[in-house]
Amino acid sequence: MAIIRILDAAPGMVLAADAQDMSGRMLLGAGKEITAKHLKTFRTWGVTEIDVQDSAEGEKRAAVDTKADESVTKQAQEHFCQNDLGNPLIAELFNNCIVQMQKQPQKKSSVKPEADKKPARRQLPQSSRGQVSRYGRR
DSSP: EEEEEEGGGEEEEBBBSSOOOTTTEEEOOOOOOOOOOHHHHHHTTTOOEESSOHHHHHHHHHHHHTTHHHHHHHHHHHHHHTTTTHHHHHHHHHHHHHHHHSSOOOOOOOOOOTTTOOOOOOOEEEEETEETTEEOOO
16 A cells, blocks of 8 residues: 555556545545546545555655656755755655656757847837827827
8 A cells, every 4th residue: 555646646546545535525435446537536626645555656756756867856956955855845845846857858058148139129000191109190
Protein backbone atom coordinates (compact mmCIF):
# COMPACT_ATOMS: atom_id res chain seq x y z
CA MET A 1 0.00 0.00 0.00
CA ALA A 2 1.19 3.49 -0.83
CA ILE A 3 -0.33 6.91 -0.55
CA ILE A 4 0.30 8.82 -3.76
CA ARG A 5 -0.74 12.17 -5.15
CA ILE A 6 -3.60 12.29 -7.64
CA LEU A 7 -1.18 13.82 -10.15
CA ASP A 8 0.94 10.64 -9.95
CA ALA A 9 -2.01 8.25 -10.16
CA ALA A 10 -2.68 6.40 -13.39
CA PRO A 11 -5.64 4.45 -14.74
CA GLY A 12 -5.38 0.75 -13.89
CA MET A 13 -4.17 1.20 -10.31
CA VAL A 14 -6.20 -0.46 -7.56
CA LEU A 15 -7.34 1.41 -4.44
CA ALA A 16 -6.14 0.00 -1.12
CA ALA A 17 -8.55 2.20 0.88
CA ASP A 18 -11.73 4.11 0.15
CA ALA A 19 -11.23 7.36 -1.75
CA GLN A 20 -13.09 10.12 0.09
CA ASP A 21 -13.61 13.82 -0.56
CA MET A 22 -12.80 16.55 1.98
CA SER A 23 -16.10 16.06 3.83
CA GLY A 24 -15.70 12.27 4.12
CA ARG A 25 -18.04 11.29 1.28
CA MET A 26 -16.89 8.02 -0.28
CA LEU A 27 -16.16 8.46 -3.99
CA LEU A 28 -14.75 5.01 -4.78
CA GLY A 29 -14.44 1.91 -2.62
CA ALA A 30 -11.31 -0.04 -1.73
CA GLY A 31 -10.31 -2.77 -4.18
CA LYS A 32 -11.73 -0.94 -7.22
CA GLU A 33 -9.63 -0.25 -10.30
CA ILE A 34 -9.11 3.45 -11.06
CA THR A 35 -10.13 4.78 -14.47
CA ALA A 36 -9.49 8.17 -16.10
CA LYS A 37 -13.07 9.14 -15.23
CA HIS A 38 -12.39 8.38 -11.56
CA LEU A 39 -9.26 10.54 -11.59
CA LYS A 40 -11.26 13.43 -13.05
CA THR A 41 -13.91 12.97 -10.35
CA PHE A 42 -11.25 12.95 -7.62
CA ARG A 43 -9.79 16.22 -8.91
CA THR A 44 -13.27 17.76 -9.13
CA TRP A 45 -14.06 16.89 -5.50
CA GLY A 46 -10.69 18.13 -4.21
CA VAL A 47 -9.04 14.78 -3.47
CA THR A 48 -5.28 15.29 -3.45
CA GLU A 49 -4.00 11.84 -2.38
CA ILE A 50 -5.20 8.25 -2.63
CA ASP A 51 -4.04 4.96 -1.12
CA VAL A 52 -3.20 2.41 -3.81
CA GLN A 53 -2.10 -1.22 -3.60
CA ASP A 54 0.82 -0.86 -6.02
CA SER A 55 3.79 0.82 -4.31
CA ALA A 56 5.88 0.87 -7.51
CA GLU A 57 4.52 4.32 -8.37
CA GLY A 58 5.89 5.86 -5.17
CA GLU A 59 9.26 4.21 -5.79
CA LYS A 60 9.22 5.51 -9.38
CA ARG A 61 8.61 9.05 -8.10
CA ALA A 62 11.49 8.77 -5.64
CA ALA A 63 13.74 7.56 -8.46
CA VAL A 64 12.80 10.57 -10.58
CA ASP A 65 13.71 12.88 -7.69
CA THR A 66 17.13 11.28 -7.22
CA LYS A 67 17.94 11.36 -10.96
CA ALA A 68 17.49 15.12 -11.20
CA ASP A 69 20.04 16.89 -13.35
CA GLU A 70 22.47 18.93 -11.32
CA SER A 71 21.69 22.02 -13.40
CA VAL A 72 17.96 21.66 -12.72
CA THR A 73 18.59 21.10 -9.01
CA LYS A 74 20.89 24.10 -8.86
CA GLN A 75 18.30 26.26 -10.64
CA ALA A 76 15.58 25.10 -8.22
CA GLN A 77 17.88 25.82 -5.26
CA GLU A 78 18.26 29.39 -6.52
CA HIS A 79 14.47 29.75 -6.45
CA PHE A 80 14.22 28.27 -2.94
CA CYS A 81 17.32 29.93 -1.41
CA GLN A 82 15.22 31.90 1.13
CA ASN A 83 13.19 28.85 2.22
CA ASP A 84 13.73 26.16 4.85
CA LEU A 85 14.03 22.86 2.95
CA GLY A 86 13.74 21.03 6.28
CA ASN A 87 10.05 21.93 6.34
CA PRO A 88 8.11 18.99 4.78
CA LEU A 89 5.79 21.27 2.82
CA ILE A 90 8.66 23.31 1.36
CA ALA A 91 10.57 20.10 0.58
CA GLU A 92 7.56 18.74 -1.33
CA LEU A 93 7.26 22.01 -3.27
CA PHE A 94 10.99 21.86 -4.03
CA ASN A 95 10.68 18.29 -5.35
CA ASN A 96 7.63 19.22 -7.45
CA CYS A 97 9.56 22.18 -8.86
CA ILE A 98 12.41 19.88 -9.92
CA VAL A 99 10.02 17.40 -11.57
CA GLN A 100 8.23 20.19 -13.47
CA MET A 101 11.51 21.75 -14.57
CA GLN A 102 12.68 18.37 -15.88
CA LYS A 103 9.49 18.01 -17.93
CA GLN A 104 9.92 21.40 -19.60
CA PRO A 105 12.23 21.59 -22.62
CA GLN A 106 15.36 23.63 -22.05
CA LYS A 107 14.99 27.06 -23.59
CA LYS A 108 18.07 28.27 -25.39
CA SER A 109 17.85 31.77 -26.74
CA SER A 110 20.10 32.44 -29.74
CA VAL A 111 18.74 35.94 -30.30
CA LYS A 112 20.26 38.64 -28.13
CA PRO A 113 18.11 41.68 -27.37
CA GLU A 114 19.48 44.93 -28.76
CA ALA A 115 19.71 47.50 -25.98
CA ASP A 116 20.10 50.57 -28.19
CA LYS A 117 17.23 49.78 -30.57
CA LYS A 118 14.39 52.28 -30.14
CA PRO A 119 10.80 51.04 -30.07
CA ALA A 120 8.76 51.68 -33.21
CA ARG A 121 6.49 54.73 -33.14
CA ARG A 122 2.80 54.11 -33.24
CA GLN A 123 1.24 55.02 -36.57
CA LEU A 124 -1.82 57.22 -36.29
CA PRO A 125 -4.82 56.39 -38.47
CA GLN A 126 -5.47 58.47 -41.60
CA SER A 127 -8.89 60.00 -42.21
CA SER A 128 -10.42 60.97 -45.54
CA ARG A 129 -10.19 64.70 -44.66
CA GLY A 130 -6.64 64.73 -43.45
CA GLN A 131 -4.44 63.40 -40.76
CA VAL A 132 -5.70 62.71 -37.28
CA SER A 133 -3.32 63.49 -34.50
CA ARG A 134 -3.33 62.17 -31.01
CA TYR A 135 -5.03 65.38 -29.84
CA GLY A 136 -7.59 65.76 -32.62
CA ARG A 137 -7.64 67.04 -36.21
CA ARG A 138 -4.93 69.32 -37.54
